[in-house]
Amino acid sequence: MQINVSQQLKAPIGSIRDYVVNEIVDIADGNSPVQGELRLMRTDRSILAKGTLHTEIELTCSRCLSSFSCPLTLNIEEEYFPTSDTVTGASLPLPDEPGCFTIDEYNILDLTEAIRQYALMAIPMKPLCGEDCAGLCPTCGCNLNQVSCNCPPKPADSRWSELGKLVLGNQASVNEQKGTE
Numbered sequence: 677m678q679i680n681v682s683q684q685l686k687a688p689i690g691s692i693r694d695y696v697v698n699e700i701v702d703i704a705d706g707n708s709p710v711q712g713e714l715r716l717m718r719t720d721r722s723i724l725a726k727g728t729l730h731t732e733i734e735l736t737c738s739r740c741l742s743s744f745s746c747p748l749t750l751n752i753e754e755e756y757f758p759t760s761d762t763v764t765g766a767s768l769p770l771p772d773e774p775g776c777f778t779i780d781e782y783n784i785l786d787l788t789e790a791i792r793q794y795a796l797m798a799i800p801m802k803p804l805c806g807e808d809c810a811g812l813c814p815t816c817g818c819n820l821n822q823v824s825c826n827c828p829p830k831p832a833d834s835r836w837s838e839l840g841k842l843v844l845g846n847q848a849s850v851n852e853q854k855g856t857e
């Protein structure tokens with residue numbers, strides 16, 4: 677997501693350019709479509725990028741563990757600082773702000789990193805495939821969105837967890853036997 681801003685850097689303070697964004701961006705180990713509108717404004721020291729972008733990324737539901745496409749809205753507002761003077765080519769001092777975004781020596785403003793950071797911040801802590809996701813049955817593990825089971829509603833009995841350990845123990849010994857063959 678790169679924009680050449682050489683003309684806008686020469687333009688007077690306050691001048692505005694509007695862009696329609698329709699890009700594929702690598703956000704979290706996957707290419708996500710990013711769409712929306714972006715406004716670039718020349719300020720006295722930078723180019724201010726502001727806009728609302730929409731994307732979606734593949735997440736795992738925290739209740740039913742199925743993967744689903746989660747829509748995200750990114751309200752981007754970031755200043756991009758030029759690293760060199762567009763007329764003389766002399767390098768410019770950057771503001772004393774850690775991690776500030778820059779425009780490179782070819783006058784390219786690259787939004788990719790900002791989109792990535794905003795998207796990662798927008799990911800919900802406990803993603804849900806739907807508000808009413810029924811989750812997994814704690815007893816048999818079936819996905820209650822897809823099937824219903826006849827398990828008793830309150831299986832939190834210690835005997836069941838003992839049984840669970842037994843089953844896991846048996847599996848472990850089976851695996852060991854396989855390993856020695």
Ligand SMILES: [Zn+2]
Pocket residue numbers: 737738739740741742804805806809810811
């Ligand atoms: Zn779910």
Ligand SMILES: [Zn+2]
Pocket residue numbers: 813814815816817818825826827
């Ligand atoms: Zn069940």
